[in-house]
Amino acid sequence: MYSILIRPYSVRDSTDIIKIDMESFKSQNPSYDLYIYLTYGSEIFVADVGNFVVGYIVLQHKEEDSKIMSLAVRKEFRRRGIGSMLLKKAIESSKEKGKKRLLLEVRVSNIPAQNLYKKYGFKTISILPNYYADGENAYLMCLDLYQL
Numbered sequence: 001m002y003s004i005l006i007r008p009y010s011v012r013d014s015t016d017i018i019k020i021d022m023e024s025f026k027s028q029n030p031s032y033d034l035y036i037y038l039t040y041g042s043e044i045f046v047a048d049v050g051n052f053v054v055g056y057i058v059l060q061h062k063e064e065d066s067k068i069m070s071l072a073v074r075k076e077f078r079r080r081g082i083g084s085m086l087l088k089k090a091i092e093s094s095k096e097k098g099k100k101r102l103l104l105e106v107r108v109s110n111i112p113a114q115n116l117y118k119k120y121g122f123k124t125i126s127i128l129p130n131y132y133a134d135g136e137n138a139y140l141m142c143l144d145l146y147q148l
Contacts, residue, residue: 002049004082006089009044009056016053017046024072037069045089047073047082057086059093066094068104071113083116091120095145102145105131105138117141 009017018031037044037058047055055073059066068090073082094102105128106113114124122141131138 004054004085005048006045006085007048009046013044013046013053013056017044017056020053020056020072020074021070023075025070033070042069043093045086045093047077047086049077055082055086057090059090061094061097061099064099065101065103066090066097066099068102071104083113084119087116087120091143091145100144100146102143104141106141107132108137108139114139114141117143 014031014034017034021033037060040060043059043061045057045059046053054077055071057071058069060069068087071083071086071090073086091102102122104117104122106117108127120143122143124139125142126140128138128140130136
């Protein structure tokens with residue numbers, strides 16, 4: 001068995017995050033996405049197993065809300081609770097910062113992710129037509145943090 005540490009992002013994690021992003025989302029330019037997240041003051045947490053990053057979550061904090069910009073876990077480490085650990089950290093961080101809601105978009109076809117979010121109390125509040133570059137719709141999901 002291995003121990004998982006959820007910790008803040010460090011520059012040395014960049015390569016691992018880019019690899020996870022490419023594997024999970026087929027991103028056209030994951031290094032650019034990471035650059036944008038870092039440039040616009042995102043908070044990033046990683047799941048670390050012995051100095052090997054196996055997952056990450058990117059949060060952006062606005063006035064009243066926080067938003068999950070990206071959450072991914074390496075394929076071979078999925079279904080082991082790592083996504084839950086990262087999601088709990090995002091909820092905790094958003095609450096500590098006094099945010100009222102935590103928002104995210106998820107593909108309509110991504111049932112495993114939707115089930116994870118629902119397990120933590122997220123509700124679908126709207127459908128975003130043609131949200132993704134391939135034309136797939138997204139669900140906008142929301143967790144009311146003041147009720148927790």
